[in-house]
Amino acid sequence: xxxxxxxxxxxxxxxxxLVQAVLPLAxxxxxxxxxxxxxxxxxxxxxxxxAIAFGALEYGFLHDDFSILFxxxxxNSALPIFYxxxxxxxxxxxxxxxxxxxxxxxxxxVAAGSRSQPDEFASRVxxxxxxxxxxxxxxxxxxxxxxxxLSPTPADGNDLNALLQDPGMIIHPxxxxxxxxxxxxxxxxxxxxxxxxxxxxxxxxxxRPWTVAAWMxxxxxxxxxxxxxYYELGxxxxxxxxxxxxxxxxxxxxxTALLHSLAVTERRGIFKSWTVLLAISAFSLSLLGTFLTRxxxxxxxxxxxxxPARGLFILGLLGIFCGGALLLYALRASSLEAEGxxxxxxxxxFLLANNILLVxxxxxxxxxxxxxxxxxxxxxxxxxxxxxxxxxxxxxxMLPLAVLLGVGMHSFWxxxxxxxxxxxxxxxAGIALIAGIVAPLVVFGSASALTAIATVIGFWVCAAALLExxxxxxxxxxxxxxxxxxxxxxxxxGVGVFILGATMVSAYTVExxxxxxxxxxxxxxxxxxxxxxxxxxxxxxxxxxxxxxxLRKDGKVVTVLASQQRVYRVQQTPMTEAAxxxxxxRDVFVALGEPLGDNAWSVRIQVKPLIRFLWLGTLLMVFxxxxxxxxxxxxxxxxxxxxxxxxxxQPVSExx
Amino acid sequence: xxxxxxxxxxxxxxxxxxxxxxxxxxxxxxxxxQVAAGEAxxxxxxLGGMVLKDSVTxxxxxxxxxxxxxxxxxxxxxxxxxxxxxxxxxxxGVVVRGxxxxxxxxxxxxxxxxxDEKYMPPEVADALEKGRATVSE
Numbered sequence: 001x002x003x004x005x006x007x008x009x010x011x012x013x014x015x016x017x018l019v020q021a022v023l024p025l026a027x028x029x030x031x032x033x034x035x036x037x038x039x040x041x042x043x044x045x046x047x048x049x050x051a052i053a054f055g056a057l058e059y060g061f062l063h064d065d066f067s068i069l070f071x072x073x074x075x076n077s078a079l080p081i082f083y084x085x086x087x088x089x090x091x092x093x094x095x096x097x098x099x100x101x102x103x104x105x106x107x108x109x110v111a112a113g114s115r116s117q118p119d120e121f122a123s124r125v126x127x128x129x130x131x132x133x134x135x136x137x138x139x140x141x142x143x144x145x146x147x148x149x150l151s152p153t154p155a156d157g158n159d160l161n162a163l164l165q166d167p168g169m170i171i172h173p174x175x176x177x178x179x180x181x182x183x184x185x186x187x188x189x190x191x192x193x194x195x196x197x198x199x200x201x202x203x204x205x206x207x208r209p210w211t212v213a214a215w216m217x218x219x220x221x222x223x224x225x226x227x228x229x230y231y232e233l234g235x236x237x238x239x240x241x242x243x244x245x246x247x248x249x250x251x252x253x254x255x256t257a258l259l260h261s262l263a264v265t266e267r268r269g270i271f272k273s274w275t276v277l278l279a280i281s282a283f284s285l286s287l288l289g290t291f292l293t294r295x296x297x298x299x300x301x302x303x304x305x306x307x308p309a310r311g312l313f314i315l316g317l318l319g320i321f322c323g324g325a326l327l328l329y330a331l332r333a334s335s336l337e338a339e340g341x342x343x344x345x346x347x348x349x350f351l352l353a354n355n356i357l358l359v360x361x362x363x364x365x366x367x368x369x370x371x372x373x374x375x376x377x378x379x380x381x382x383x384x385x386x387x388x389x390x391x392x393x394x395x396x397x398m399l400p401l402a403v404l405l406g407v408g409m410h411s412f413w414x415x416x417x418x419x420x421x422x423x424x425x426x427x428x429a430g431i432a433l434i435a436g437i438v439a440p441l442v443v444f445g446s447a448s449a450l451t452a453i454a455t456v457i458g459f460w461v462c463a464a465a466l467l468e469x470x471x472x473x474x475x476x477x478x479x480x481x482x483x484x485x486x487x488x489x490x491x492x493x494g495v496g497v498f499i500l501g502a503t504m505v506s507a508y509t510v511e512x513x514x515x516x517x518x519x520x521x522x523x524x525x526x527x528x529x530x531x532x533x534x535x536x537x538x539x540x541x542x543x544x545x546x547x548x549x550x551l552r553k554d555g556k557v558v559t560v561l562a563s564q565q566r567v568y569r570v571q572q573t574p575m576t577e578a579a580x581x582x583x584x585x586r587d588v589f590v591a592l593g594e595p596l597g598d599n600a601w602s603v604r605i606q607v608k609p610l611i612r613f614l615w616l617g618t619l620l621m622v623f624x625x626x627x628x629x630x631x632x633x634x635x636x637x638x639x640x641x642x643x644x645x646x647x648x649x650q651p652v653s654e655x656x
Numbered sequence: 657x658x659x660x661x662x663x664x665x666x667x668x669x670x671x672x673x674x675x676x677x678x679x680x681x682x683x684x685x686x687x688x689x690q691v692a693a694g695e696a697x698x699x700x701x702x703l704g705g706m707v708l709k710d711s712v713t714x715x716x717x718x719x720x721x722x723x724x725x726x727x728x729x730x731x732x733x734x735x736x737x738x739x740x741x742x743x744x745x746x747x748x749g750v751v752v753r754g755x756x757x758x759x760x761x762x763x764x765x766x767x768x769x770x771x772d773e774k775y776m777p778p779e780v781a782d783a784l785e786k787g788r789a790t791v792s793e
Contacts, residue, residue, distance in 0.1 A: 368678065381685070382685035385681055385682060385683075386681035386682075389678050389681035396673060591739070596714060596717050597716035602719055603739075
């Protein structure tokens with residue numbers, strides 16, 4: 001009964017999404033306020049029914065209702081309770097329902113947060129979100145229904161994929177989805193502005209906090225994914241340029257470009273059509289990413305043929321959403337007039353460079369991800385694109401971007417005199433240059449040219465980000481910083497910290513695979529590792545061999561690490577559970593491999609300097625976003641009539 | 657004008673760079689039958705198929721492992737030194753990246769692991785299908 005209620009609720013939610021799509025949009029065009037007023041109740045109703053549907057699926061999981069096909073495929077009675085809960089998004093159908101749920105949450109938030117905006121505009125935004133919602137719910141209902149019954153009911157379920165039985169799986173997908181789906185909000189704002197024909201500074205001001213919020217979740221979600229793959233996949237890497245990773249990274253690059261471009265539109269009333277295009281592309285790439293990840297498209301392009309309904313539906317939705325938005329853009333873009341100009345040395349110019357470089361990186365990643373799929377679909381052979389391509393495609397635009405970032409954040413709007421700018425930045429630049437060359441040499445004894453350059457750039461970005469806060473808080477000079485300014489400095493500091501971490505990990509990781517017997521000792525990266533013992537252990541739904549390793553430094557025991565080689569009983573899946581000793585300056589990673597015969601085991605040992613800086617850096621970016629969206633002018637929105645105050649050019653004003 | 661020039665210049669340079677990096681990093685996929693027919697290049701490529709049952713051997717205690725990759729029609733011997741991925745098993749699909757040595761043995765630098773043990777890499781599935789077809793002819 002419960003699954004049927006869930007399915008029924010999902011269909012009702014689809015109907016309400018259609019109401020939310022059609023009537024407010026029509027009402028806004030025809031000037032009927034009664035129709036427009038339906039937007040918010042419809043959004044709230046849609047949320048309620050989506051929540052009921054999601055609750056019904058969770059009920060099935062928590063009560064081991066294996067008469068539901070999706071539950072039988074992805075759960076098992078022996079599965080720990082919180083993995084039963086998270087298993088709901090551990091497969092295609094459930095994750096689509098989860099996508100829908102997240103969109104309903106965003107829609108509800110927009111409905112509540114748009115009261116200070118004109119009704120005509122707000123109802124168009126909600127209308128566009130309604131179209132997106134109706135499309136995705138229809139996709140779930142017609143091609144990916146999670147409530148399909150299985151007859152006869154099996155005695156037990158097929159269990160959740162072992163890799164997904166991890167605490168990281170509880171928070172990584174929801175966070176990433178909040179980010180992915182969140183890009184629908186700036187998309188809806190952009191389309192609504194095109195429909196209204198008015199895209200001004202106020203529009204940018206309304207759009208920006210939503211964009212930053214989606215970007216924060218996207219950043220957090222990607223970070224958690226990277227962290228998860230680092231400790232769970234047992235390879236000790238943190239980024240693989242896997243198509244699945246790329247499909248979350250492309251929307252991130254676009255959203256990052258978008259929030260910088262929005263800063264310009266908000267302050268100066270320019271870059272309007274560009275901003276709209278970025279909003280459309282960010283959402284399109286999110287959709288592409290969701291479907292690449294969550295449908296069989298990526299596993300095989302032949303999936304389009306094996307399940308034509310799903311593939312065609314996806315293509316159709318992508319076509320309608322993006323094609324429709326681009327068509328509207330083509331019709332309306334000419335009416336978007338720039339409200340001013342800017343000089344070559346000005347903050348606008350640096351932000352333009354930021355946008356171009358980010359978009360180049362995104363296009364490079366997109367090309368490398370999709371090209372093999374196209375070649376295969378055309379029957380021209382099977383190829384794969386190696387990580388060096390992606391590294392080059394990413395580093396070549398990003399290193400200059402990081403250099404320009406430091407200058408850009410200290411330049412003024414409209415125009416900047418180069419001389420004072422240089423004087424201001426000569427100290428941080430000098431410190432970064434010396435620190436970047438000396439630090440790796442002192443700590444690690446050697447540095448390649450690329451390592452030195454990247455380290456200098458990392459220090460440079462940190463120094464540029466810290467310059468203004470230090471001046472205000474240590475030297476007590478100038479006006480107090482606004483939250484948005486603090487946010488910008490924090491996020492950029494995060495970029496610098498990330499660059500330092502990525503550089504050190506790439507250049508100075510020591511890794512080795514060894515054949516080890518109990519009692520063997522290994523010297524790796526200045527540490528001594530003693531293989532103490534192997535013993536069998538039993539988990540709730542797995543059996544394992546657990547290897548114990550003693551980690552010593554200068555003869556003293558630092559810690560004891562226990563790595564497991566597990567076999568999950570139901571699916572007989574083997575899995576490595578790595579053991580990691582974490583310090584702020586380095587990680588020591590030990591993973592027990594397979595038995596090699598003659599009492600020996602394969603063991604992977606890695607010492608990774610500054611790997612925590614990667615995630616610390618992205619965490620700082622997220623906090624930067626948090627400071628930005630809690631800035632005064634977003635907390636106390638004024639009705640449209642009160643025009644945005646004219647910004648005065650000032651050294652570090654609130655952008656980015 | 658200068659700005660547009662700079663931007664265009666940057667785009668041209670990065671596009672050239674991108675295409676070079678792209679061409680150098682393309683790795684082609686070959687099946688054991690293609691390798692047997694001498695179609696495989698001397699440079700690095702990816703080989704895929706089934707790990708033949710009872711073909712995995714190693715000197716006791718050694719990290720170096722040998723196994724045979726088959727597409728039912730032909731086989732290629734593979735050698736790899738290092739920790740194998742969790743989902744590596746006899747009788748299941750595998751993709752290895754590396755080079756052929758003069759003796760016809762494939763020296764693998766990487767054995768690819770996938771997120772799901774039920775997942776068969778599409779190129780492997782394709783190679784196996786073609787191999788089966790050749791045998792039944």
